[in-house]
Amino acid sequence: MTAPSTSTARYVSRKASQFTESVIREMTREALKHGAVNLSQGFPDFAAPAEIKRAAMEAIDADVNQYAITWGARDFRLGVAEKTRWYLGLEIDPETEITVTCGSTEGMIAAMMATVDPGEEVVIFEPFYENYAPDAILSDARPRYVPLRAPDWSFDEAELRAAFNERTKAIILCNPNNPTGKVFTRAEMEYIAALCQEFDALCFTDEIYEHILYPRAGAEIAHISMAQLAGMRERTVVVNSMSKTYSVTGWRVGYCIAPPAITNAIRKVHDFLTVGAAAPLQAAGAMALRLPREYYDQLQADYTHRRDLLVPELERAGFKVFRPDGAYYVMTDISAFGFADDIAFTRHLIQQIGVACVPGSSFYSDPKLGAQQVRFCFCKKDETLMRAAERLHKLRA
Numbered sequence: 095m096t097a098p099s100t101s102t103a104r105y106v107s108r109k110a111s112q113f114t115e116s117v118i119r120e121m122t123r124e125a126l127k128h129g130a131v132n133l134s135q136g137f138p139d140f141a142a143p144a145e146i147k148r149a150a151m152e153a154i155d156a157d158v159n160q161y162a163i164t165w166g167a168r169d170f171r172l173g174v175a176e177k178t179r180w181y182l183g184l185e186i187d188p189e190t191e192i193t194v195t196c197g198s199t200e201g202m203i204a205a206m207m208a209t210v211d212p213g214e215e216v217v218i219f220e221p222f223y224e225n226y227a228p229d230a231i232l233s234d235a236r237p238r239y240v241p242l243r244a245p246d247w248s249f250d251e252a253e254l255r256a257a258f259n260e261r262t263k264a265i266i267l268c269n270p271n272n273p274t275g276k277v278f279t280r281a282e283m284e285y286i287a288a289l290c291q292e293f294d295a296l297c298f299t300d301e302i303y304e305h306i307l308y309p310r311a312g313a314e315i316a317h318i319s320m321a322q323l324a325g326m327r328e329r330t331v332v333v334n335s336m337s338k339t340y341s342v343t344g345w346r347v348g349y350c351i352a353p354p355a356i357t358n359a360i361r362k363v364h365d366f367l368t369v370g371a372a373a374p375l376q377a378a379g380a381m382a383l384r385l386p387r388e389y390y391d392q393l394q395a396d397y398t399h400r401r402d403l404l405v406p407e408l409e410r411a412g413f414k415v416f417r418p419d420g421a422y423y424v425m426t427d428i429s430a431f432g433f434a435d436d437i438a439f440t441r442h443l444i445q446q447i448g449v450a451c452v453p454g455s456s457f458y459s460d461p462k463l464g465a466q467q468v469r470f471c472f473c474k475k476d477e478t479l480m481r482a483a484e485r486l487h488k489l490r491a
């Protein structure tokens with residue numbers, strides 16, 4: 095059959111025309127096309143933990159193959175509540191305060207659709223994880239961007255305050271932060287929390303890198319959840335996922351923690367968006383959530399090693415590196431290379447050097463702001479990182 099001859103673009107909705115496909119995911123396709131080492135999209139190229147994989151296979155074998163309860167298998171929700179108790183010190187009711195979603199991606203959009211009305215504003219720090227802008231469009235929220243500034247990616251308190259007003263419904267916080275690697279300090283979190291309370295706003299907090307931290311002397315690098323702060327539990331939606339903590343980004347199992355009335359709304363949206371996350375993978379997730387605490391210590395040690403492998407190599411290759419305190423990305427400044435912008439540089443890097451990264455502009459509302467930045471991920475095997483490093487040194491030539 096041939097393609098229809100007339101243009102069908104008129105059928106595309108106003109909402110869908112307002113954003114492009116994900117640049118991050120496009121870079122993965124470009125990397126495959128040109129045989130580049132892929133340090134763009136944040137997914138591990140090493141094996142997921144054997145015991146988690148075994149639990150998934152056993153669940154399928156035991157015929158856990160039909161719909162789970164729409165807001166999540168009970169055992170998974172119990173696992174989330176247990177882990178949240180020991181890691182964050184919070185008591186969460188698995189019956190009324192947890193919704194299991196298809197990744198944190200669905201968790202964030204479901205939370206926004208469940209709470210934001212057309213015309214209400216959502217404050218977003220930029221650079222931001224690229225999903226948040228389309229999330230705002232799809233949920234009819236108006237984004238208000240507030241800059242995080244290098245090198246420490248701190249924000250100006252007056253600028254943040256000026257972004258809040260009577261139309262503000264929520265702020266999106268990503269902590270530890272993608273793409274910057276920033277870990278918000280307690281003082282910063284308290285400032286944000288005070289504004290949320292003053293303006294009666296919610297906080298959607300994306301905490302999927304909660305276990306990937308790089309403590310260092312003289313700095314306060316610890317995971318603080320917005321839900322732990324006084325007065326915030328009742329106005330916070332914690333968005334989280336198995337993807338990064340258990341190295342299973344393809345499983346698509348995430349969750350939202352929120353007070354009962356908000357959870358009730360999220361569950362309704364989630365039910366009609368996706369019905370539910372994969373049942374056997376929730377069964378395996380319930381096992382993963384109960385792994386001993388040493389698992390998380392090892393995860394952190396492994397990522398510290400990977401970060402310390404890539405960062406000096408990037409510096410040697412000529413990048414100005416903003417050393418991350420958390421998550422598994424490194425933002426860099428590319429001014430030294432003399433390219434017109436991040437897109438031209440990324441194209442050169444993929445096609446001529448053989449390494450894929452993400453252009454910085456994809457993390458900003460105004461592309462100019464990221465025109466001399468690119469992001470690398472280091473959730474890769476040592477040999478992958480070293481192969482990328484060897485190629486990157488060609489940049490100097």
Ligand SMILES: Cc1ncc(COP(=O)(O)O)c(C=O)c1O
Pocket residue numbers: 136196197198199200223268272300302334335336337343346347348
């Ligand atoms: C900050 C952030 N949130 C959400 C996601 C998507 O996570 P999930 O696989 O749980 O949908 C990513 C993936 O890179 C991310 O970096």
